[in-house]
Amino acid sequence: MSTMPRTLEDFMAQALAMEREAVERYTEFADAMEMHNNREVATMFRTMAGYEGKHAEQIKAEMGWKEDPAPPAGGFGWPGFEAPETVPIDEVHYLMQPWHALQLALGAEQRAETFFGELAKAATTDSVRRAALELQAEEREHVELVRAWLAKVPTPDGDWANDPDPPRYTD
């Protein structure tokens, strides 16, 4: 953990930034999938962006913020390059199926749950610890929701990435 938020406001600002980054990435994925005519997965990513956007608005409402707070000068401290709920840009494929999209969402929610758990352990104030535990519990719920969603979609065949008209002819 690179930086530990000291106040409840700092902590919630970081949680809000995490949701915003997730919205941005899911929207990028949805746009990319639409461009590649993978409409089912595009819709799924758009839906995920919508959920994360609602979480962001929920945080703002709870804090009574009209605008998103400005990030700290050096940016927020994340365990990796990006916020834990953000799916890395290179983990999608133009032929991916809903199952793959949900696997990515599951990973993101699990990372978020772990992140808040770690913050709760490292918190130096009761207010931050309580809020971190609350958000950890929310992320745990999201993990279960994604798992339930996953159970409803078919597992892809082994040759899901085979394209009869591939972009690459070099292999």
Add this chain to the structure above:
Amino acid sequence: MNDPVTPMAVLTAADYKSSYKPIWCPGCGDYTVLSSITKALAQLQLPPHEVAVVSGIGCSSRIPAYTNCYGFHGVHGRSLAAATGLKVARPDLTVLVTGGDGDGFSIGGNHFMHACRRNVDMTYIVMDNHVYGMTKGQASPTTEPDWDNKLSPGGTGIRSFHPLVIALAAGASFVARAFAGDPNGTANIIAQGIRHPGFAFIEVMSPCVTFRPEQREWKQLVHTAPVETTDDPARAARRIMTDDGMNIGVLYEGQRKTYAARHSAVPQDLADFEREFEI
């Protein structure tokens, strides 16, 4: 009586994005580089109409269309030539140049070296994926010599071009390496490059998931440069030549007079311009 002052709205990254959706392959690193550019512009609060994005040809050269700034999608390899002319004629504009490794180091290789020499105040962002993606996967100047594929069986056997060292040797006054998987860090480096007076060269490692899927491993390999930025080009060159190629950060920032500081003001009318050619 003074007019009431309307507070200026704060520009966000979204304000710099156009309504055109990128057509890059899903998973391409260029998506986050676009995002980093818009975040950097928002960080600096530069009005979009005071920024020009110039590019050549290739996947990453599509970026001007995806921003709300002025854009020039030019000829293959000639982005730096067009951008140099623009910046000299309109020094008030912030000029960003975007492109890929083929466009910048092969077709535009000569322009690259001389842009570094001239030290015109602009920022050159190269999305380096070590391959020609738009034309279906040929080896580029930065491709590893042993990259085996049907178009170059057994690899080209040709030593890779080292753009950071070439930039240093040619006189670039700001040299950095960034990674597409670190969009916030890349945005900070781009913002630093824009603020830097002179030619800023930023090589962004941007994976091509279609032709170089193994580059997905980069996110496990890249790391922040363990040393501070130096203003000594010899030290920077030694570091860059001996590092693992995965160090990200501003590797060199020097102070050299910009092209504008060494030349008189741009002629304001044709008569002034003609007088410069009088014998």
